[in-house]
Amino acid sequence: MAVSRSQGAPCTGALLFFCVLALASLTAWNESGAAGRATTQAVRVADVVDGDTVILSDRRHVRLIGINAPETGKRKRGSVDQPLARAAQTYLRELVAGKGVRLELGPERHDRYGRTLAHLWLPDGRNVQELLLARGLAAVVAIPPNIGQLKRYQGAERRARANHLGIWGHPYYTPIAAAQLQAKDRGFRFVHGRIRKIRRSRKYIYLELSPSLSVMVPRGDWAYFRESPEDLVGREITVRGWVTRYQDSLRIRAGHPAMLGLVY
Numbered sequence: 001m002a003v004s005r006s007q008g009a010p011c012t013g014a015l016l017f018f019c020v021l022a023l024a025s026l027t028a029w030n031e032s033g034a035a036g037r038a039t040t041q042a043v044r045v046a047d048v049v050d051g052d053t054v055i056l057s058d059r060r061h062v063r064l065i066g067i068n069a070p071e072t073g074k075r076k077r078g079s080v081d082q083p084l085a086r087a088a089q090t091y092l093r094e095l096v097a098g099k100g101v102r103l104e105l106g107p108e109r110h111d112r113y114g115r116t117l118a119h120l121w122l123p124d125g126r127n128v129q130e131l132l133l134a135r136g137l138a139a140v141v142a143i144p145p146n147i148g149q150l151k152r153y154q155g156a157e158r159r160a161r162a163n164h165l166g167i168w169g170h171p172y173y174t175p176i177a178a179a180q181l182q183a184k185d186r187g188f189r190f191v192h193g194r195i196r197k198i199r200r201s202r203k204y205i206y207l208e209l210s211p212s213l214s215v216m217v218p219r220g221d222w223a224y225f226r227e228s229p230e231d232l233v234g235r236e237i238t239v240r241g242w243v244t245r246y247q248d249s250l251r252i253r254a255g256h257p258a259m260l261g262l263v264y
Helices: 005-032 085-096 128-134 150-162 219-224
Strands: 040-050 053-056 061-064 100-110 116-121 187-194 197-200 204-210 213-218 236-246 249-253
Touching: 040 085, 061 128, 085 128, 116 128, 128 150, 187 204, 204 219, 204 236, 213 219, 213 236
Parallel strands: 061 116, 213 249
Antiparallel strands: 040 053, 040 100, 053 061, 100 116, 187 236, 197 204, 204 213, 236 249
16 A cells, blocks of 8 residues: 555654654763763873872872772872882873873772772873883783773783883782782782682682682672682682781782683
């Protein structure tokens, strides 16, 4: 049956209305970052705090996703700079201070200190984290769910390690044996050991490397691992992460295989 132009007009109008509605909904979805989708913003960097933290012109503090640079000393705490901390800070300042950059937010938007979590991109398309890693001025960290650029960052770190650049050529960053780790060895560390046994709690799976050191994996993050916890017993790993003290033991939280040196 033929359809007249007058009969077709309402359908076209209705279709246009629903298309506009769908486009508006999609735009709002993208801007809000619903369902963990990353969003981007044009911003200007006002200052650089250290090798992995910047302050924007709107006063937001941004912690760069996916890397950890050597720590600068805190005068009030009487701590000193870790080796290459100032080199990382200086290079990051050269890259972004006073400049416009593109901010790419991850699924998790803020850390426990209230800092914005983001990837930074230069106007020419280069990724800031990747540049720091390529010079050996930072190490990769994988903290779910913000792991969208993990492979890119691992590639940059791998090249720097192969050429012994930056931290990969400095004895301070040589992995320490788990059994030798002491209470004073806190902060971000590289630790080598063999998984001796597995313990479980309601929230965590513990990979015990020594009587005094365990790797804590949140139960919800075990989905990133291919093996069952028991299959890792006897496996040698080099874990990277922040060493914290709990009662008389030390712990490192690691929610992704990349933090344990496991390559899938």
